[in-house]
Amino acid sequence: MSDLGNILRKARIDRKISLDDLQDVTKIRKRYLEAIEEGNYKVLPGSFYVRAFIKSYAEAVGLDPTEVLSMYQTTNPSPVSEQPVVETIRHKRTSVRNAEKMSRWASSLMFVCFILLIFGIVYYYTYKNYKGTPAEGKPSQTQSPRITDSTNPSTGTKPNSNVNASSENKTVPIATPTPSPSPTPAAVQVKFNSNEKGVDNYTISGTSKLDIQMKISGSQCWIRVDALSDGNGKEMLRQKLYKSGDTDTLEIMGSAYLNVGAASALELTVNGTVVPVGDTPNPKRVQLNLQKN
Structure with a gap:
């Protein structure tokens, strides 16, 4: 059993995590976890997956993955030429899909802006024509003569002036200003x-x-x-x-x-x-x- 495997196994036992529990957490097969603890890295698919599995193991048991990977790299240096080809292909596919999504999004945005521009022009001219209607064209309402200023048609006398005086002495209520609402606190x-x-x-x-x-x-x-x-x-x-x-x-x-x-x-x-x-x-x-x- 390697020194790195002893450290990982001791951290797992100290936290009372079984290999079955660790398998459920990391989604790594139990035989691969046992191989990591024993230092038998040949059982694992490749050096790229070895590093990924060791990192997941270390995080699951509460160890610093950077230090654990550094310890593995010191004892088992990986060849320079090995690269995760699968990840490169996935990144390229993701970039192409993102470019296609951005193109469709830009086309949709331009179409929506064009529609809004047309509605804005129509609304502007409609509102302008409505406001431009001359007030003189509207029929004026004939005001009825005030009773206080007219004479009684049956007697030919004017109504009592005391009525006008009493109506003029009435107090007009003053509207109280409505208090402005307090500002709402900023949302989280x-x-x-x-x-x-x-x-x-x-x-x-x-x-x-x-x-x-x-x-x-x-x-x-x-x-x-x-x-x-x-x-x-x-x-x-x-x-x-x-x-x-x-x-x-x-x-x-x-x-x-x-x-x-x-x-x-x-x-x-x-x-x-x-x-x-x-x-x-x-x-x-x-x-x-x-x-x-």
Whole structure:
């Protein structure tokens, strides 16, 4: 058994994770996991998959994958010529599909803008013609003579002037101004920034704390949650192997870092906003940066 295999096996046993549980979390066959612990890398499909499997193993048991891969590279240097050809082909296909999607999106946007321009022109001329109708063309309404200024047709006398005086002395009520509504507070925003070194970075603004809700569905999922300090220090808050149907909630007054063993099994919600972590059973790392006002 190699030194690297001993380190990985000891970390797995310390966290009380069996090979069957590790197989469910990493989606790596049990015989490959045993081969990694024994240092028998010839059983694995190739050096590219060896590195990928070792990285997933290390993340699942809470070890730093960079240090573990560096230890493997030191003892088992890989040939320079070996490259993941399959990944290159996938990237090329993805680029072609994205270009086609962008072209269709641009065409649809131009068509919608053209339709809106036509409606705007029609509305402008219709509104202009309506406002241009002369007021003199409208029939005027004949006002009826005021009773106070007319004479009584039967007697030929004018009505009592006291009636006009009393009506003129009436107090006209003054309308009180309606108070303006108070400004509403800014809504909480969860914004994706970038992916650096395999870590998805999000910025959360409009709040003074993080409300993290986790729901496990489909299969088991190992998750570790750390609180981040201003000096990039980490303090572990939660480390657990969750089963399907489990839920968990955390309230953190600062930034946080999540290490997820199987991304497709986790439904992550931050301050009421769903944060996508992926639809594949691969490990995922997410950093939530709280931006306080």
